[in-house]
Amino acid sequence: MDVMNLSDLAKTRGEWLRGNGPHSDIVISSRVRLARNLAGYPFLTKCSEQQRLDIQDLVVAGVNGTDLAGKYHFVRLDEASTLDRLLLVERQLISRNHAEAEGSRGVAVAADETVTIMVNEEDHLRMQVLLSGLRLKEAWSRINSLDDQLEQRLEFAFHEQFGYLTACPTNVGTGIRVSVMLHLPALRITGEIERVLRAARDMNLAIRGLYGEGTEAMGDFYQVSNQATLGRTEQEIVEEFIDEVVPKITEYEIRARELLADQKRTVLEDKVFRAMGLLKYARTMSSEETMFLLSQVRMGVHMGLLSEVTLETVNDLFLSIQPAHLQMIAGHKLDDEQRSKMRAEFVRKRLTNHQNN
Amino acid sequence: MLCQRCKKHTATVHLTEIANGEKQEKHLCEHCAGEEGVMAKTHEPIDQVVKKFVLQQAGAQQIAQLTCPECGMTFLQFRNSGLLGCPNDYDVFKQPLEGLIERAHGGRTQHVAKIPGGKENRHKRQHELMRLKNELEEAVSLEDYERAAALRDQIASLEQE
Numbered sequence: 001m002d003v004m005n006l007s008d009l010a011k012t013r014g015e016w017l018r019g020n021g022p023h024s025d026i027v028i029s030s031r032v033r034l035a036r037n038l039a040g041y042p043f044l045t046k047c048s049e050q051q052r053l054d055i056q057d058l059v060v061a062g063v064n065g066t067d068l069a070g071k072y073h074f075v076r077l078d079e080a081s082t083l084d085r086l087l088l089v090e091r092q093l094i095s096r097n098h099a100e101a102e103g104s105r106g107v108a109v110a111a112d113e114t115v116t117i118m119v120n121e122e123d124h125l126r127m128q129v130l131l132s133g134l135r136l137k138e139a140w141s142r143i144n145s146l147d148d149q150l151e152q153r154l155e156f157a158f159h160e161q162f163g164y165l166t167a168c169p170t171n172v173g174t175g176i177r178v179s180v181m182l183h184l185p186a187l188r189i190t191g192e193i194e195r196v197l198r199a200a201r202d203m204n205l206a207i208r209g210l211y212g213e214g215t216e217a218m219g220d221f222y223q224v225s226n227q228a229t230l231g232r233t234e235q236e237i238v239e240e241f242i243d244e245v246v247p248k249i250t251e252y253e254i255r256a257r258e259l260l261a262d263q264k265r266t267v268l269e270d271k272v273f274r275a276m277g278l279l280k281y282a283r284t285m286s287s288e289e290t291m292f293l294l295s296q297v298r299m300g301v302h303m304g305l306l307s308e309v310t311l312e313t314v315n316d317l318f319l320s321i322q323p324a325h326l327q328m329i330a331g332h333k334l335d336d337e338q339r340s341k342m343r344a345e346f347v348r349k350r351l352t353n354h355q356n357n
Numbered sequence: 358m359l360c361q362r363c364k365k366h367t368a369t370v371h372l373t374e375i376a377n378g379e380k381q382e383k384h385l386c387e388h389c390a391g392e393e394g395v396m397a398k399t400h401e402p403i404d405q406v407v408k409k410f411v412l413q414q415a416g417a418q419q420i421a422q423l424t425c426p427e428c429g430m431t432f433l434q435f436r437n438s439g440l441l442g443c444p445n446d447y448d449v450f451k452q453p454l455e456g457l458i459e460r461a462h463g464g465r466t467q468h469v470a471k472i473p474g475g476k477e478n479r480h481k482r483q484h485e486l487m488r489l490k491n492e493l494e495e496a497v498s499l500e501d502y503e504r505a506a507a508l509r510d511q512i513a514s515l516e517q518e
Contacts, residue, residue, distance in 0.1 A: 042443035046428040122440070144471070151474050157444040162458070163468025165447055167440045169454060170461045172447075174470045204463060230458065231465020 006075070006084045010320075010328030014091050014113045016181075019315040021133010025302040026250045028181040028221065029092075032139040032238070033128040034147055035166045035175035039155040043167040044120055052104040052120050058154060059119045063108050066149035068115060076106045083333070086324035092130060094118055115146065123166050123175075125150075134246060136178060140238045163230060173230030178241050181210075182249060185220040185299045186256035189271065196252050200224060205245065219291030219318065224249065257303060272300030276309075280351050284340040290321045290347060313350055321347060360386035362393070372410075375417035377453045378436050425449040486515055 016029040037043060038058060041051055060074055077085055077098065085099040094107050098121045105120035118126040127146060129139040157165040163173035171177070187193040197207050208223045224245065226237050260268040275296040278285075285293075298314045300306040319325055321343050327334050330342060360368045366386035374381045385393065421433040430442030432450050441447070447454065459466050489512050496505040 037444065039444065042428045043441055045438065045440045046430065046442040147471075148474055156473055158473050159444070159447055159468070161467055162447055163470065163472075165444045169441065169447075169458050172458065173462065173468045228462040228465070230462040231467060231469060233470040 006080075006087055006328070009091065009113075010087060010325050014319070016092060016113070016130045016132045017315045017319055018132045019311050021131060021135050023246075023250065024133040026183055026253050027134040027246060028183055029130055029132050030134055030136045030139050031092075031128055031130045031177075031179045031181075032136060032143045033126060033177040033179075034143055035123040035164070035171045035177075036125040036127070036147070036150075036154075037157045037165055037167070038124050039157045041124065044122065044124070045167060047120075049103060055124050056104055056106055056119050059117065059125060060108070062150050062153040063117060065153045066146060068108070068110055068146070072108050072110045072115070074106055074108050076104070078102070078104050078106075083324050083327055087328060090319065090322040090324050095121060095126075097121065115142070117146075122168060123171070134180065134242070136180070136238050136241055140178070140234060144234070170227070171229050174232075174234050174237070176229055176234050176237055177225050178237050179223050179225035180241065180246055182222050182224060182246075182253070183220055183295070183298065184222055184249070184253050185295045186260055187253055188220055189267075190256045190259060192252065192256060196249060197222070200245070200249060203245065204228060218288060219295040221295075257299070261303060268303075269305060271296050272303075272305050276300070276306065276351070279347050281348070282344045284337075285321075285344045285347070286340055287321055287323060287343065290343060291318065294318055294321075309351060317347060317350060320350075358384050360384065360389050362386075362389040374413065377456050378417060378421055378432070420453050423450055423453070486512065489515070 016031075019028070021027070021030070038055055041047065041055060044052070047055070056076075063069070063072065063074075075084070075088070077088075077094070085094070088094045088107065088109075089096055089099045091113065093109055093113060093116045095118070098105065098107070098118050101121070103120065105118075107119065108115075108117040110116065114131060115129055116127070118128075127143060127150075129143045129146075131139050159165055162169075164175040166172050166175055184193060184196070187196055200207055204227050206223075206225045206227050208225070210218050210221045210223070226241070229237075275293040279290070279293050279297065294314055294317055297306065297309065298311070298318075301309060301311050301314060320329065323339060326339055326342055326346065329346070334342060358368045360366050361384050363386060366388065368384035369387055370383075370385045370390040372383040372385070372390075374383060421431070421436075423432040424430070425442060425446045426449075427445040428442035430446055432453060435441055435446070435450065441450075455466055489508055493505055493508040493512065496502075496508055
């Protein structure tokens with residue numbers, strides 16, 4: 001097992017925030033996740049500490065037999081600091097639950113951060129491929145191949161009728177969770193966001209905030225994912241996203257942006273430039289406020305209203321201004337007040353002097 | 358209160374049913390209750406009705422008490438936490454789980470997607486092993502030691518795969 005220097009992570013952007021995949025003006029990232037459990041072991045609710053350790057060893061040995069071997073780091077979360085765990089959450093590499101849980105658990109992170117395998121989360125394995133832009137087919141094909149390779153070495157719990165068995169029956173069958181992170185700022189400005197989200201929920205989709213279950217939609221980011229996992233093929237679920245779900249929702253956002261540009265240009269420009277002004281001159285800022293302002297600047301850049309800042313800078317900032325990232329960059333712990341001050345300073349420097357990035 | 362079913366007559370039959378651990382209230386008029394079979398047609402003695410009701414309740418109780426012999430999880434514990442204890446629970450709780458799974462997955466209860474790649478081979482291998490072991494026993498009982506030795510080697514190499 002390789003030891004990972006997490007503070008180095010904080011200085012990089014991670015694949016999914018490159019912001020240059022297809023349709024990346026609205027689709028920030030694509031993710032496909034599979035849930036698997038080892039046959040012959042109870043689910044985690046009934047696992048002893050020794051069994052958790054055994055599972056962890058088996059999974060690591062399994063991963064070492066795949067093409068990830070030598071190209072990943074394994075982080076034991078029960079031994080990692082709170083700050084390191086929060087950093088992984090901010091980078092979308094582990095869930096909040098996994099960060100805050102107890103007992104032996106960990107995560108295998110591919111060097112380029114596109115692949116992660118959470119061990120001993122709600123299921124023994126939760127593996128994901130996370131890519132920037134709309135690239136669900138690629139994400140599915142890569143996670144499917146990793147699953148095939150792991151199956152050469154590990155036997156997963158499987159049932160003739162119910163498929164791959166998971167601790168929660170809502171994930172049973174394929175164990176697949178297909179999701180896209182969408183940036184929908186214009187829909188909030190035009191006041192249509194609730195209606196669109198309701199329509200999505202009617203299509204049996206789950207809508208969550210930036211950091212998954214139970215989180216708020218910070219900075220107009222929404223994670224949209226499938227709920228049903230049984231009785232359809234993985235390809236059907238992925239294709240429904242590519243052919244129906246994503247086009248439908250992005251179409252609403254595109255129309256809202258057009259409407260703002262054509263009919264409410266002053267309102268739009270005022271919001272974008274006010275946001276830019278605050279980001280460039282404020283002296284203390286919460287992460288919520290910063291996300292909210294960056295969200296409008298991001299839209300402004302995509303709509304060609306702002307040329308003084310690049311998309312890369314904005315995307316970078318979304319991550320750097322998060323609490324754990326700021327503290328990693330500072331190199332020491334910061335309290336709320338110190339963070340707000342450093343955040344404002346950091347953003348100001350990047351935006352007034354972005355050519356030096 | 359009006360009858361839930363016909364919405365015309367006054368509801369005189371009030372029932373609380375517990376099915377699959379979920380409470381459901383029913384308010385029906387005498388006619389509809391008869392049609393739904395929840396109430397005595399006039400000649401059914403009241404003790405029969407009570408008995409039926411008690412049996413139904415007992416069914417729900419029985420489901421809640423279902424316990425997995427492998428991990429010790431009861432269905433009631435699962436209902437409280439939402440998480441199962443081991444793969445075997447899917448068989449032990451199959452009957453009450455099916456309804457729940459059906460609701461969670463848009464009416465579907467049968468897996469139709471990816472299956473483990475090595476699974477079929479593993480099954481075949483297990484069958485082969487069982488067949489060979491039976492043959493070995495037979496060979497030993499017939500004192501055919503040459504055949505027994507050959508079978509023993511075959512079994513050993515299969516078990517190592």
